[in-house]
Amino acid sequence: MAVLNIVKEGDPILRKTSRPVEEITPRILTLLDDMVETMHAAKGCGLAAVQVGVLRRVVVIEDEDGTLYELINPRIVARAGTQEESEGCLSIPGVYGITRRPRAVTVRALDRHGNEVEYTGKGLLARAFCHELDHLDGTLFIDKMLRRLGRDEVEVDE
Ligand code: NI
DSSP states (O other): OOOOOOOOTTOGGGGSOOBOOSSOOHHHHHHHHHHHHHHHHTTOSEEEGGGGTOOBSEEEEEOTTOOEEEEEEEEEEEEESOEEEEEOOTTSTTOOEEEEEOSEEEEEEEOTTSOEEEEEEETHHHHHHHHHHHHTTTOOGGGTEEEEOOGGGOOOOO
């Protein structure tokens, strides 16, 4: 396993669309392992493959309770309600802002074994699902930011 370099905003790769994974090869499994290690090293709660320079539809997320989600080719299949909460991104250090996201989100994906999985997240997990899946289509949270938070308002959670 390896801690990978995280691509920062301004690098054009972050604006590209990631391609689906067609086959879960050992390379994809290594990518997942490295992404988890990189996310932990950066003390983040989510990371998309594009953020380590790989244009594949692969995402890792760690929930507040420590549950790890490894998502291959994830897609949102249901949304409910809205929430307006703070968000940040490992590719945009020091910037936090309020975004409007669904209160609850259901995601379908493949796990590392190729099994179809479905998760419903609320609150922070719903925000993380939306934020990380947006990365796969070249969208950053600053595109959707309603208001940037000042230094004194920041409660760092990502
Ligand atoms: Ni991000």
